[in-house]
Amino acid sequence: MSFSVHGLAVSRGIAIGRAVIVASSRIDVAHYFVQTEQVEGEIERLRHARNEVATEILKVQQSLHDLGPSDAHPELTALLDVHLMLLQDEQLTNGVKHWIVERHYNAEWALTTQLEVIARQFDEMEDPYLRERKADLEQVVERILRVMRGVTSPVGVGQPRPGQDSAVDVPLVLIAHDLSPADMLQFKQSVFTGFVTDVGGKTSHTAIVARSMDIPAVVGARSASQLIEQDDWVIIDGDAGVVVIDPSPILLAEYGFKQRQGEVERERLSRLKNTPAVTLDGQRIELLANIEQPEDAVGALKAGAVGVGLFRSEFLFMGRNGKLPDEEEQYQAYKRAVEGMQGLPVTIRTVDVGADKPLDRVAQRAGEDHLNPALGLRAIRWSLADPAMFLAQLRAILRAAAHGPVHLLIPMLAHASEIRQTLALVHRAREQLEAAGVRQGVVKLGAMIEVPAAALTIPLFLKHFDFLSIGTNDLIQYTLAIDRADEAVSHLYDPVHPAVLHLLANTITQCHEQGKGVSVCGEMAGDVAMTRLLLGLGLRSFSMHPSQILAVKQQILRCDTTRLQTWAQTVLAAEDPAALMTD
Numbered sequence: 001m002s003f004s005v006h007g008l009a010v011s012r013g014i015a016i017g018r019a020v021i022v023a024s025s026r027i028d029v030a031h032y033f034v035q036t037e038q039v040e041g042e043i044e045r046l047r048h049a050r051n052e053v054a055t056e057i058l059k060v061q062q063s064l065h066d067l068g069p070s071d072a073h074p075e076l077t078a079l080l081d082v083h084l085m086l087l088q089d090e091q092l093t094n095g096v097k098h099w100i101v102e103r104h105y106n107a108e109w110a111l112t113t114q115l116e117v118i119a120r121q122f123d124e125m126e127d128p129y130l131r132e133r134k135a136d137l138e139q140v141v142e143r144i145l146r147v148m149r150g151v152t153s154p155v156g157v158g159q160p161r162p163g164q165d166s167a168v169d170v171p172l173v174l175i176a177h178d179l180s181p182a183d184m185l186q187f188k189q190s191v192f193t194g195f196v197t198d199v200g201g202k203t204s205h206t207a208i209v210a211r212s213m214d215i216p217a218v219v220g221a222r223s224a225s226q227l228i229e230q231d232d233w234v235i236i237d238g239d240a241g242v243v244v245i246d247p248s249p250i251l252l253a254e255y256g257f258k259q260r261q262g263e264v265e266r267e268r269l270s271r272l273k274n275t276p277a278v279t280l281d282g283q284r285i286e287l288l289a290n291i292e293q294p295e296d297a298v299g300a301l302k303a304g305a306v307g308v309g310l311f312r313s314e315f316l317f318m319g320r321n322g323k324l325p326d327e328e329e330q331y332q333a334y335k336r337a338v339e340g341m342q343g344l345p346v347t348i349r350t351v352d353v354g355a356d357k358p359l360d361r362v363a364q365r366a367g368e369d370h371l372n373p374a375l376g377l378r379a380i381r382w383s384l385a386d387p388a389m390f391l392a393q394l395r396a397i398l399r400a401a402a403h404g405p406v407h408l409l410i411p412m413l414a415h416a417s418e419i420r421q422t423l424a425l426v427h428r429a430r431e432q433l434e435a436a437g438v439r440q441g442v443v444k445l446g447a448m449i450e451v452p453a454a455a456l457t458i459p460l461f462l463k464h465f466d467f468l469s470i471g472t473n474d475l476i477q478y479t480l481a482i483d484r485a486d487e488a489v490s491h492l493y494d495p496v497h498p499a500v501l502h503l504l505a506n507t508i509t510q511c512h513e514q515g516k517g518v519s520v521c522g523e524m525a526g527d528v529a530m531t532r533l534l535l536g537l538g539l540r541s542f543s544m545h546p547s548q549i550l551a552v553k554q555q556i557l558r559c560d561t562t563r564l565q566t567w568a569q570t571v572l573a574a575e576d577p578a579a580l581m582t583d
């Protein structure tokens with residue numbers, strides 16, 4: 001019977017496909033399809049790993065036995081027996097085979113998929129002893145995965161795609177309790193056409209990456225990952241924030257129609273690619289792209305962006321088990337982005353880890369889980385705490401600037417002392433390159449305004465920086481004390497709260513008065529519902545995901561900024577600005 005769950009609409013469009021439930025702890029397991037002729041090889045790889053694990057367990061059992069009866073560990077011996085039994089369990093082995101043969105999943109994916117199926121059955125058991133066997137099964141699967149990690153598949157990630165083989169010609173959607181931004185990057189290469197998570201807010205970084213992938217997504221869908229079962233048919237409505245499970249034929253037809261309408265709309269918008277973004281009263285508006293990886297430059301150009309307004313460099317630093325990219329690796333990545341943009345400017349933001357962008361899956365430092373990472377050692381604070389690491393990044397950016405126009409952007413500054421330290425380090429990085437005779441380029445220096453303290457001290461920033469970029473995602477979070485990643489308070493996350501609008505308007509006006517560049521690079525810039533207001537407040541430079549550029553351009557082409565200016569002042573003075581947004 002069909003039913004639906006509701007969450008937050010974070011990335012538009014409709015996806016229809018079979019559910020793949022992935023446990024958050026196993027998201028880093030490779031997910032790809034194998035070709036028909038590779039199916040046997042995958043089954044063999046799994047059989048080999050299983051046999052290896054069985055041999056390991058038997059060896060441990062033998063050594064326990066050799067210790068003699070006085071040192072015997074009956075509990076451990078019994079546990080190992082259970083593990084041996086689980087290794088041979090028919091439901092596990094047959095199930096895994098099913099996913100490989102019928103669905104062409106690679107061995108690791110098939111194994112973790114079947115683990116999820118069985119784990120749910122354990123969860124429903126009344127008997128606490130049997131329920132606890134789930135942990136044993138997870139350990140056994142973990143051991144098999146560990147052996148398989150040493151024996152990689154001959155097939156590369158993401159090579160065969162659905163549609164190339166009739167056996168895998170079924171669209172798949174990902175369902176998970178949670179996904180970190182680093183997991184999302186991995187999924188950029190993957191086979192999934194949409195995703196749903198139980199947790200997450202509208203401007204959480206997971207949602208932001210989903211938008212950059214331009215696939216329908218719903219986050220904050222509470223218990224979706226519990227209610228949806230492996231292989232269920234699912235509709236993800238990324239416009240309404242609704243997930244329909246096991247849809248009826250009528251619903252399928254209805255959503256199939258909406259999906260096609262969306263495609264037609266995109267096709268229509270694509271014709272605007274080469275149209276200059278100029279308002280009815282002749283104001284030229286700069287539309288820039290937000291990117292996470294150098295390769296995203298291709299999409300930015302394709303969407304008609306006139307530059308990159310925000311390259312979130314932290315994505316180069318994530319999911320690397322603590323091993324950070326060195327200067328050379330970063331330089332190569334920034335250079336690729338600069339060259340990819342073919343002479344258009346690239347704004348590289350220095351690393352912004354922390355808050356909901358942990359370096360690795362283990363989000364917090366041991367023993368510090370009572371702290372709030374959004375208020376902790378994040379962004380520039382993290383960089384200034386490790387000057388050697390920061391200098392390496394600054395040198396890499398300065399070197400990349402020798403290959404094309406680069407702007408250097410610093411996140412989350414709030415204090416004059418932070419500004420001084422940052423500028424001193426930029427100066428030192430320049431000197432170091434000069435002393436070593438390494439080629440570097442000239443960069444424009446910019447600061448992000450994303451903390452209320454910064455928005456209230458704009459003259460200080462204008463004294464030291466060439467341009468400002470308003471990070472509304474954090475500016476809203478910190479002004480309203482709303483965790484942007486927490487779906488429980490997402491209804492209070494209000495981009496048009498009068499306090500937020502005053503900080504925005506004030507920043508834009510002061511930049512104009514001083515003749516300095518100002519843009520907005522938070523999600524507000526790519527939200528078509530906000531375009532008129534931002535234009536009315538005087539904004540002329542917007543930075544957003546490439547997938548949103550054409551829709552925002554369409555709005556711009558219909559606007560007259562002289563009229564919007566007066567209306568925006570009314571909105572700014574209103575007690576409830578949201579009520580005026582549709583005027």
Ligand code: PEP
Nearest residue numbers: 450471472473474521522
């Ligand atoms: C912002 O805060 O608006 C911003 C653009 O930075 P991020 O979303 O990466 O924190």
Ligand code: MG
Nearest residue numbers: 450471473474
């Ligand atoms: Mg930010």
